[in-house]
Amino acid sequence: MAARETGPVGVAVVGAGYWGPNLVRNFQGSASFRLHWMCDLDVDRARRALGRYSTVEAADDYARVLADPRVEAVAIATPAATHRDLAMAALEAGKHVLVEKPLAADYAAGLEVVEEAERRGLILMCDHTYCYTPAVSYIRSLIASGELGDVHYLDSVRINLGLVQPDVDVLWDLAPHDLSILDFVLPRGVRPVSVAAHGADPIGAGRACVGYLTLTLSDGAIAHFHVNWLSPTKVRTTMIGGSKRTLVWDDLNPAQRITVFDRGVDLIPSEQLNEQVRREIQVNYRSGDMVAPALGQREALGAMVEAFAAAIRTGTPPPTDGRAGLRVVDILEAASRSLEQGGAAVALKEIEAHRAGVAVKGTAS
């Protein structure tokens, strides 16, 4: 086996639209990378994204970028429908790949890319940006440490006046953020098993602009997501209710993004109640402390690109690998089917495969 490379990872970014320039800025700001190319079908847009004095090369010819031996890794920030072909070409050229969310436009395409990367021993990462925020890191460790107790429910609202996308509905545009966070923070062994989706297109855009997802988890817990492009106010809140504590994350409140409440409702074991009381009350309201933890300040995208470099240099899967991207696409695809079926609960492929005894690597059992 060839010795692992050391030093900065040579990288190319594909897609100079809204998001690609953010990747460019973070690769250029990192000592772990050397950016060699910015590629876009519109080469002038690629040049503009680099700026007038950049020495990074701009191209509209992807094959030329892939033929450059300095390029070890490719970051793909193009529309979802193009992710499969661009990622497969990069993997076939022996490059590590970072793909923007969602990993692919459907489950079959995502699975193909994941399996190709695994076959070739290359790193495949999905940019689930929120997983690299201090808030989500904190939530994940709070759940893993058991301090929240068993997760009973998760309720999330992500609404604002958003750009009505030409190619995807609001579920595919906004819900990947929440679904990737759910995937990242759930304890090992707890997985979504089915999804029911409802949507509305009140402005006649041709696709759902308001969407609601309800997921059933493998331990019986419930997760609900509201995403909306038509809301005049911006809301980004998530509540996670546990058997011991409840956490509220308000991402628009930088002074107090997370609050952990030792308040809740406990069921009193009925053997502790006399007959009279048993008929009247069986719950006990807890009213304890409220804690707002100090969270670090860091740009999530900066942490994400460092995780990509670490995965490449150590040969270990990044925290949000291709399998994590695939689990999110699985839920989105099932949600689209549920929308077509008027909100019926649709089982997830990853869980079906797991139940059938098929090895689904990366899916916690």
Ligand SMILES: NC(=O)c1ccc[n+]([C@@H]2O[C@H](COP(=O)([O-])OP(=O)(O)OC[C@H]3O[C@@H](n4cnc5c(N)ncnc54)[C@H](O)[C@@H]3O)[C@@H](O)[C@H]2O)c1
């Ligand atoms: N992680 C995040 O928070 C985040 C935020 C916004 C967008 N995104 C994701 O980033 C991706 C791009 O979104 P966007 O809003 O920047 O899109 P965009 O439409 O603004 O830009 C896409 C760019 O890709 C180029 N392009 C399309 N096909 C190409 C091809 N085959 N080869 C080379 N260039 C090609 C287009 O010319 C365009 O410049 C999407 O997957 C989106 O979901 C992620």
